[in-house]
Amino acid sequence: MIKKKFRSALFNTRAFRGANCDSDHILVVGNLRVRLKSKILTTIQTIKPYIEKLEKTDVRIAYAINVQNRFGLLEKEEITSDWDTIKSVVTEVAIESLGPCINARRRNNWFDEECKSAAERKKRCRIKWIEDRANLDKREDLRVSRNLATSTNRRKKREKVGEELREIEENRAHGKRRKQFQEINRMGNGFQPRMNFIRNKEGNIIIGKEDIQRRWKEYFKELFNRPPPHNPVDEMEMEGNIDDVEAPTQEEITDAIRKRKNNKAAGIDNIAAELIKYGGQALHDKIISLMYSLWENEVRPSDWDEGILAVLHKKKEIALYVETTEAFAYFQLVTESLQIFCSNDYEFIAKI
Structure with a gap:
């Protein structure tokens, strides 16, 4: 589970048999103590109007x-x-x-009280079955409650998708093209991870935030401070006195x-x-x-x-x-x- 070198960093390990993850494995939870360099970052959250x-x-x-x-x-x-x-x-x-x-926007916005009650019922049936694995009735109750929870979640997801599609159709009918395509892109693209990596001049990967900012500073400094062109464009002469405008x-x-x-x-x-x-x-x-x-x-x-x-x-x-x-x-x-x-x-x- 952990290397012998770091065995002193893991302590207070316990097995939680009641964790409901639809698996025959038992969840193991422990505290991991690692010494890391602390760095306090101050961020200012800006409130934008609607x-x-x-x-x-x-x-x-x-x-x-x-x-x-x-x-x-x-x-x-x-x-x-x-x-x-x-x-x-x-x-x-x-x-x-x-x-x-x-x-x-909440990711699982379809998960309501009905889904929560079905999940809690499945959890109770599983705990009863763990206490008496030889009882076939408890095993059957677990199977029924698991199927009920799965079908409930699938139905709620389908209803939520249908509601979002109707909202897109209403936006199209009322001429709200911006909202229409925003919802289409959100549903189509799904989760998009943000990659905070970049390459330097030598082609090496830069990961640190300060190194990335330093590279962008160097890039824009070179971009905006270029030498004068070899064939400059002739300046246009403006008629009249510009100070009298x-x-x-x-x-x-x-x-x-x-x-x-x-x-x-x-x-x-x-x-x-x-x-x-x-x-x-x-x-x-x-x-x-x-x-x-x-x-x-x-x-x-x-x-x-x-x-x-x-x-x-x-x-x-x-x-x-x-x-x-x-x-x-x-x-x-x-x-x-x-x-x-x-x-x-x-x-x-x-x-x-």
């Missing part, structure tokens, strides 16, 4: 009213409408109005907010486009005032200089399922306010 609730009209109206009321309280307290204030108001009101997003109008900023696409990943501030689009006129006025301030002062918040690098698979080695850094594509997730601000710059450049 954005999908904004699809309902009444929820949108309630969210906009709550944002307006919160800004009204801040104006009475004479708090400035900078980006930090806007970010905190949107984040807090979104959590209060929409609730936290719970993405974790007027600030974007309120209509242009409002139009940029309205054109933000839904169902897109949020940036480092966890503020999705829907939270700004459906925040009401009070939030839009604060965004417009912020844009004018940034345009005049030419200083933007430090949060806008940060982003999330999302890595995507392009190819993988079939033999070892271990990726190299060159086998990935990436894109950067930035804040929605920065995208709104940049969209006005793009429209100005397009007009020139």
